[in-house]
Amino acid sequence: MxxxxxxxxxxxxxxxxxxxxxxxxxxxxxxxxxxxxxxxxxxxxxxxxxxxxxxxxxxxxxxxxxxxxxxxxxxxxxxxxxxxxxxxxxxxxxxxxxxxxxxxxxxxxxxxxxxxxxxxxxxxxxxxxxxxxxxxxxxxxxxxxxxxxxxxxxxxxxxxxxxxxxxxGGADIGRRLGLAVVIFLVTLIGGRIIPSFTRNWLVKRSPAHLPVPASRFDAVCLVVGAAALLAWAFHPHDGPVGGLLLAAAALHFIRLSRWQGARTGASPLLLILHVAYGFVPLGLAATAAASVDLLPVAAGVHLLGIGAIGGMTISVMMRASLGHTGHALVAGPVLTAAAAMVFLAALIRVLAPDMSFSGVSGLWIAALLWAAGFSVFALRIGPYLARTRRKPT
Structure with a gap:
């Protein structure tokens, strides 16, 4: 072509x-x-x-x-x-x-x-x-x-x-349905790019164990995940729906484990993609627990919203922005810290929203970490987006 x-x-x-x-x-x-x-x-x-x-x-x-x-x-x-x-x-x-x-x-x-x-x-x-x-x-x-x-x-x-x-006067179904669709996009696009980028990187360094190629198992993960999220959008407090969410969480955890993320530690730009996807099964499992009142609803929602969506989007934006402006595909400490702040925001929002740290609530700390992560991204990558005219790679 x-x-x-x-x-x-x-x-x-x-x-x-x-x-x-x-x-x-x-x-x-x-x-x-x-x-x-x-x-x-x-x-x-x-x-x-x-x-x-x-x-x-x-x-x-x-x-x-x-x-x-x-x-x-x-x-x-x-x-x-x-x-x-x-x-x-x-x-x-x-x-x-x-x-x-x-x-x-x-x-x-x-x-x-x-x-x-x-x-x-x-x-x-x-x-x-x-x-x-x-x-x-x-x-x-x-x-x-x-x-x-x-x-x-x-x-x-x-x-x-x-x-x-x-x-x-409220949009409870709408917000769950919107979250479900975006998470499905994360699993669809993540399932394409994460194993592909990982394979390309590992082939040049240590090709002994590569990500498992896409198969019917990946299709099953997508279908079960989509069905679980759709059912949850309309029936968030239902035992069978919780069971379906838990099954989807297990499938997506296995899917992620097949992509050799543990071998990408030398490339933070790759590793953060794997970490971001890891919030998908974590969030699905927490949402399953919330469906039977074992966890607050906000736990699963924010693991998915901040960790999976926020983490995956900032990771993808980093990689695409660097690659398509002709810069090396290296996160470096600054961009790695930006992604880490988003992941930490998700964990604090879920684990300690009501705790106070030196007079500042966990909710505010999570919000400030999110804002700081994207501020670092904008300051670091923004000039590449607005001014650099290098030929895309």
Whole structure:
């Protein structure tokens, strides 16, 4: 397949490739959104818009932050899949403006009603779905057309979130369904890239034991995981659903163990991908325990939301940003520390949210660790995204 010619673009570097604006915007929004949420939680800040503060927090992390990362990933991967030119310039600018408008509308800054906010916010994911379908069909890359399905489901979940909040004043099902879809994307994409990157790295160093190639077992993991998460979205306090979640946790733990993550210690950039995926079975197991009242619901939700989604997205953004701006695929101590802070935020949020450390609550420490991790990412990688014009690798 002929690789697209990217050298004809002469506009701002930030809009020369899909990952640049959306990874930078996502990292900055991750910082702002968690601090806004904490201030709203303590009554120091009043949020407008159609959502309650807790619904706004869930919605913006799933359909704001995560959607931006997904868009950046797709518009970087699809040109490699199809051989077509990447989206550049004006289309990326318009998409970013649409995403920002959705964030402002959901925060109530436009003073719009619930229905206009829903239409404006949903427009971003609708545009992503349409553009991905067009690119994959135009490139006749039928094998990757299935990636549209979970993105379309995310769009549907977002609409459902808005409609549920409008009808009932809260979006409990919507937030669980949104989390379920994003976690499924983590398992789908993680299952492609983690063993592949690990295999490529190990082959050059110690090829004796390599990640097990994808097989029907991986398909079983995805199907059982999807079924468990979908059932949980609608029946979160159900014994059989808890059993299904526990089975999914065991399967994904075995899946991760087949990828030789223990042998990647010399490459933190690889290791953090394995650690991030490890939060999937951990979060599923905790959610299973919560379904029968053995753990708080928040435990599983935040292991999945902060550890799996936050950890996987920051890890993927690091690797893609370094590789596609021509930099060495080396995390170094700074970026390794950024990922470690996100992982630590997940653990503190789950294990010690109510404890006080020198007068600061565990909840605030978790929030500050999250914000610090993404701040380090933005300060370190941001200049690469905004200014570097090196040829992508």
């Amino acid at each position: 002929t690789r697209p010619n990217r050298n004809s673009y002469d506009g701002p570097a930030l809009f020369s490739y899909g990952f640049r604006p959306f990874f930078l915007a996502a990292s900055l929004f991750a910082i702002a959104a968690i601090l806004i949420w904490m201030l709203a939680l303590e009554g120091e800040l009043e949020l407008g818009g159609p959502f309650s503060p807790s619904d706004w927090h869930s919605h913006e992390m799933l359909f704001g932050y995560a959607s931006a990362v997904i868009a950046g990933f797709l518009f970087t991967a699809i040109p490699n899949w199809t051989g077509r030119m990447p989206k550049q310039g004006r289309p990326l600018v318009l998409l970013l403006v649409l995403w920002i408008a959705g964030r402002l509308a959901c925060a109530g800054l436009f003073g719009l009603g619930a229905v206009p906010v829903m239409l404006l916010d949903s427009g971003f994911l609708a545009a992503i779905v349409a553009m991905v379908i067009v690119e994959i069909i135009a490139g006749r890359n039928w094998r990757n057309l299935m990636v549209v399905v979970p993105v379309l489901l995310l769009f549907v979940a977002n609409l459902g979130f808005h409609l549920e909040a409008l009808a009932f």
